[in-house]
Amino acid sequence: MQSSVPQKAIVTPDDIDSIILFEKKFAKNDSTPAPINTKSFEFKKGTRKILFVAGHATAHIREGKIKQPDAGTGSLAVELNKLSMFRFYIQPFFLHPTPIFMITMNSRIH
Numbered sequence: 001m002q003s004s005v006p007q008k009a010i011v012t013p014d015d016i017d018s019i020i021l022f023e024k025k026f027a028k029n030d031s032t033p034a035p036i037n038t039k040s041f042e043f044k045k046g047t048r049k050i051l052f053v054a055g056h057a058t059a060h061i062r063e064g065k066i067k068q069p070d071a072g073t074g075s076l077a078v079e080l081n082k083l084s085m086f087r088f089y090i091q092p093f094f095l096h097p098t099p100i101f102m103i104t105m106n107s108r109i110h
Contacts, residue, residue: 050086
C-alpha cells in the first residue's frame with residue numbers, strides 16, 4: 001500500500017540565500033539581452049517528469065511592449081531543481097524578439 005503523505009522538501013536559510021542571489025542575477029539582466037554567443041534561455045534536466053517554465057523571469061515583449069518580469073519565478077525554478085530535481089526552463093536575459101521572430105509569431109496568431 002502506498003503512503004498518501006506527500007513528499008516534502010526542507011528549505012533552509014541557505015536555500016533562501018540562494019533564491020535571493022538568483023533573483024539579483026535576474027534583476028541585473030532584467031533588460032539586458034544575452035551577450036553574443038550566449039543563449040537567452042537555460043534548460044536544466046532533472047529526474048522528475050515535471051518541467052517548470054520561467055520565461056518571464058526577466059523583462060519580455062508582450063503585445064509589442066516591454067513587460068516587466070514576474071519576480072521570483074526564475075529563482076523558484078532554479079531552487080526547485082536543487083531541492084527536488086524538477087526540470088526547468090528559464091530566461092535569464094531580456095529576450096528582444098528579432099523581426100523574423102515577430103513575423104513568425106504574428107503568422108501563428110493570425
